[in-house]
Amino acid sequence: MKALKLDRNAIGQWLSAMAGERDIYVPAPDGPAKGTWTLLTDYSMPEIKPGVPARPVKNFLFPQPETLLKFSTVPTDPNCCLPSEPEENGRKNVVFGVRPCDARSIGLNALACKADTYYQANMEKNAIIGLTCSQVCSTCFCSETGGSPMGTEGCDVSLTEIDGSYIARAMTERGEALLALAESSGKEVTDSDISAVEALEEKARAGSDEIRNPEEQLRAKDLMELYNAPFWQELADRCINCGACTFLCPTCYCFDIQDETLHGKGRRIRCQDSCMFPLFTLHASGHNPRGQKIQRVRNRFMHKMKYFPDRFGPISCVGCGRCVRDCPVNIDIREVMRSLLHI
Amino acid sequence: MSTVNEKITEKIRSEAQRLLSSGEIAAFIGYEAGSLPMSVRPFVARKPEDASRLVWNSFCVLNLANYLPALLKSFEPPRRPGDPPPEGPLPKVGILATGCWSRNIVVQIKENQVDRDRVVIVGVPSRGMVSARKVKEAVGERDIQACTEEDHSLKISGEGFEQELNRWDVVRDNCKTCVHPDPVIYDILIGDPAGERQVQDRFAQVDEIEHKSLEERWDWFADSFSSCVRCYACRNACPLCYCPTCFVDDSRPQWVGKSTEQTDTMLFHILRAYHCAGRCTDCGSCESVCPVGIPMRLLTKKLNKDVLEMYGSEAGMSLDEPLPLTTYNPADPQGFVLTEKSEKGGDR
Numbered sequence A: 001m002k003a004l005k006l007d008r009n010a011i012g013q014w015l016s017a018m019a020g021e022r023d024i025y026v027p028a029p030d031g032p033a034k035g036t037w038t039l040l041t042d043y044s045m046p047e048i049k050p051g052v053p054a055r056p057v058k059n060f061l062f063p064q065p066e067t068l069l070k071f072s073t074v075p076t077d078p079n080c081c082l083p084s085e086p087e088e089n090g091r092k093n094v095v096f097g098v099r100p101c102d103a104r105s106i107g108l109n110a111l112a113c114k115a116d117t118y119y120q121a122n123m124e125k126n127a128i129i130g131l132t133c134s135q136v137c138s139t140c141f142c143s144e145t146g147g148s149p150m151g152t153e154g155c156d157v158s159l160t161e162i163d164g165s166y167i168a169r170a171m172t173e174r175g176e177a178l179l180a181l182a183e184s185s186g187k188e189v190t191d192s193d194i195s196a197v198e199a200l201e202e203k204a205r206a207g208s209d210e211i212r213n214p215e216e217q218l219r220a221k222d223l224m225e226l227y228n229a230p231f232w233q234e235l236a237d238r239c240i241n242c243g244a245c246t247f248l249c250p251t252c253y254c255f256d257i258q259d260e261t262l263h264g265k266g267r268r269i270r271c272q273d274s275c276m277f278p279l280f281t282l283h284a285s286g287h288n289p290r291g292q293k294i295q296r297v298r299n300r301f302m303h304k305m306k307y308f309p310d311r312f313g314p315i316s317c318v319g320c321g322r323c324v325r326d327c328p329v330n331i332d333i334r335e336v337m338r339s340l341l342h343i
Numbered sequence B: 001m002s003t004v005n006e007k008i009t010e011k012i013r014s015e016a017q018r019l020l021s022s023g024e025i026a027a028f029i030g031y032e033a034g035s036l037p038m039s040v041r042p043f044v045a046r047k048p049e050d051a052s053r054l055v056w057n058s059f060c061v062l063n064l065a066n067y068l069p070a071l072l073k074s075f076e077p078p079r080r081p082g083d084p085p086p087e088g089p090l091p092k093v094g095i096l097a098t099g100c101w102s103r104n105i106v107v108q109i110k111e112n113q114v115d116r117d118r119v120v121i122v123g124v125p126s127r128g129m130v131s132a133r134k135v136k137e138a139v140g141e142r143d144i145q146a147c148t149e150e151d152h153s154l155k156i157s158g159e160g161f162e163q164e165l166n167r168w169d170v171v172r173d174n175c176k177t178c179v180h181p182d183p184v185i186y187d188i189l190i191g192d193p194a195g196e197r198q199v200q201d202r203f204a205q206v207d208e209i210e211h212k213s214l215e216e217r218w219d220w221f222a223d224s225f226s227s228c229v230r231c232y233a234c235r236n237a238c239p240l241c242y243c244p245t246c247f248v249d250d251s252r253p254q255w256v257g258k259s260t261e262q263t264d265t266m267l268f269h270i271l272r273a274y275h276c277a278g279r280c281t282d283c284g285s286c287e288s289v290c291p292v293g294i295p296m297r298l299l300t301k302k303l304n305k306d307v308l309e310m311y312g313s314e315a316g317m318s319l320d321e322p323l324p325l326t327t328y329n330p331a332d333p334q335g336f337v338l339t340e341k342s343e344k345g346g347d348r
């Protein structure tokens, strides 16, 4: 596949060439929206901090909220109460500077969202330009979940910084077409560029993480033994059952569906929901199968580490460390994973 | 030489150990060390040997009173709504309390969420807690790998940097403007009382926003709350929020929409703040736990200011004082009541 070497200038030109076709989003470096994905308007290489931005890339795959359909509630309207498709602005996006962990989450979620036409359409709409990591932060553990700081899974184009320039590698046909727009500003890659990237990949693989491919070990374990493990109570003691971990997690994909109407116009939206909330499982009868905190805390981890791998193969966690970083009570999924592996 | 916090830690451990082994309490709510720099975790010690895990430092930002009503309830025999309260003495719970946390416990007692006779309050005068967010900003948002705390400084380090910060510079805004750092109610006091603090302009942050024009205030509200993810960590970390079903979770009727669109987010924040009026102690728990740094505490701080100015009351200062917003006094100010005659958009 195509690869180019782009200096910062060339990146700027490439961004402005892509902006003709697509809206480009990058993580906001500061201001009240810091860490959220914002529309790029100044076409130069944006400042991207080490580690993951506050918001995961799933915000493009599960827009908040996403309108599923529209309807009218005016009785005289011949189409009253009939669903119609929401109008689209037709613009496609480039999400730029996506870290390998986040990029990898797109494919993992797709395993559960195979039949979700909205998700599939959003995958179609959003091209991902990844940026590999030269620094592994204190909360990063991608390598322990099957990823890598040099990972390219889920990316259309993957960028790797080497001495202030970027080696851009197309990973998909869509990426190939996007990278073609950089042809005029970029340089051909040399053998030494390629071996520099390979050396970084090798280094990332050699990192001495304790855990490799936990999914195999977890799949082999007895579900009920993990479910009845002794440590859940201590986690439940401190968990405040907020949505910080799930809402910021790139691989949490659960949603709620709501009908909203105003002045005779209605829409059906979906917005994210969290298994940490009691309402998540509340039945219309009033019964709640996960009515206690311990049941909800356990569910989040069991879903990621056992139910998901049992059903789909990999664990449903890319090791981005957002939940570790943002949990108000320091519930650290790395410890939970180790505890589960030791059972 | 051990630091102030190390000495407090020692005393907390020995008191908790004593209370747990004598059987006086069934559980003790404190903090233990966390897995990241600047992180501690709320911890319920249930056995005497657990006491050695307890710690105290400048990062104990989540108000522990938050756990009290539910933990007490967990020691009661299950009962249905309407059933008589259980007979006989029920197990007690020990809890750490700074000035504001103790005031929240007072509020919980007055609102019948906590039985005074079932809590052993271990008071700790507060030196002000540190905002991890401020520390991160102070080191240019670099990845922090270690933090060591001295009495008046913090040493922060990470890949390729080491920086020393003055502790007070990174203390939370609510703590900087706190005038009651000592617990107002306790059974055991650890450390030396700090005494009432003199603070100039304790409502300066609120005044700044009040002085803006209507449009500017709207812009401030819209901008500062735009990245809220509706995770409700602010609500769930607050000791005032113990409702079995919060208004945001009600579906019949549904008071507020579920999405992160502006109207829904703003409505959530306005309602949450008003539910805390006359009850909030400005403990800062809500603001500290927010994963995206929304300044929602300023809304409750504004209400604290109003309640103080209009009713002369500060939440949780004593067990005897009536609750300001559930007590009617004919002399209460009425100026904010909207009538047909009152000016549209008038301030009060």
Ligand code: SF4
Pocket: A050, A051, A052, A099, A100, A101, A102, A132, A133, A135, A136, A137, A139, A140, A141, A142, A143, A148, A149, A150, A318, A319, A320, A321
């Ligand atoms: S978890 Fe891995 S891929 Fe994600 S930011 Fe950290 S080093 Fe990069």
Ligand code: SF4
Pocket: A238, A239, A240, A241, A242, A243, A244, A245, A246, A276, A326, A327, A328, A329, A330, A331
């Ligand atoms: S694990 Fe942490 S972030 Fe997640 S619900 Fe519990 S307290 Fe909130």
Ligand code: SF4
Pocket: A245, A248, A249, A250, A251, A252, A304, A316, A317, A318, A319, A320, A321, A322, A323, A324, A333
């Ligand atoms: S579970 Fe935590 S570490 Fe894993 S992907 Fe989600 S936020 Fe990232």
Ligand code: SF4
Pocket: B227, B228, B229, B230, B231, B232, B233, B234, B235, B289, B290, B291, B292, B293, B294, B296
């Ligand atoms: S203000 Fe912060 S803590 Fe509260 S709901 Fe919004 S994002 Fe969550």
Ligand code: SF4
Pocket: B063, B104, B237, B238, B239, B240, B276, B279, B280, B281, B282, B283, B284, B285, B286, B287, B297, B300
């Ligand atoms: S609203 Fe915030 S500051 Fe006030 S008592 Fe609740 S957590 Fe503390």
